[in-house]
Amino acid sequence: MNRVRGFSWLVGLLFIAACDEAPRMERGGDDCQAELVALRVEVLNAEGARVRGATVTATNTASNVSITGVTDEDGVSTAVNESLAPSPVRVVASAGSKVSSPQRIEWTCDACNCTPEPSTLRLQLNP
Numbered sequence: 001m002n003r004v005r006g007f008s009w010l011v012g013l014l015f016i017a018a019c020d021e022a023p024r025m026e027r028g029g030d031d032c033q034a035e036l037v038a039l040r041v042e043v044l045n046a047e048g049a050r051v052r053g054a055t056v057t058a059t060n061t062a063s064n065v066s067i068t069g070v071t072d073e074d075g076v077s078t079a080v081n082e083s084l085a086p087s088p089v090r091v092v093a094s095a096g097s098k099v100s101s102p103q104r105i106e107w108t109c110d111a112c113n114c115t116p117e118p119s120t121l122r123l124q125l126n127p
Contacts (some may be wrong), residue, residue: 032112036081039116040106043071043093046127050075054095054125061104062087082107085114091121098125 028064043054058080059066069079071093080091085107094098100123107114 004034031081034092036083037115037119038082038112039080039091040120040122041069041071041077041091041093042122043077043095043100043122044122045095045098046125047121048124051093051125054093056093056123057089058084058089058091058105060084060087060089080116081113082109082116085109089116091123093123093125095125098127100125 010011018082039058041056043051043056044114045051052071052075054077056069056071056076056077056079057066065084067078067080067084071077080089086109087107089101089105089107091105092102103121103123105116105121108117109115
């Protein structure tokens with residue numbers, strides 16, 4: 001009798017553990033990338049040297065949603081990513097009073113991710 005009661009108690013715990021509503025991961029052949037695909041943006045001054053600490057802003061032209069990042073010590077930002085896709089995106093850089101001309105990028109999307117065209121963007125700050 002104690003064995004049956006102990007067994008039913010164990011089965012009850014298993015059912016409770018199975019019904020915890022925790023997310024379950026499929027362990028299949030998912031080829032999609034977990035990280036967002038980013039656009040590489042290089043910011044240059046009027047003389048062509050890379051600018052550290054420049055602000056890069058990308059705006060989805062349809063939704064008006066923006067992402068802003070700052071260039072690293074190499075004058076590069078990868079803050080702009082596919083979360084702004086699939087609509088065209090307007091990208092501009094600024095450093096102090098210097099501003100670049102806006103550039104437009106397009107995103108090509110498949111079942112998993114979107115990739116920017118071009119994949120690298122050079123923005124030159126106006127003198």
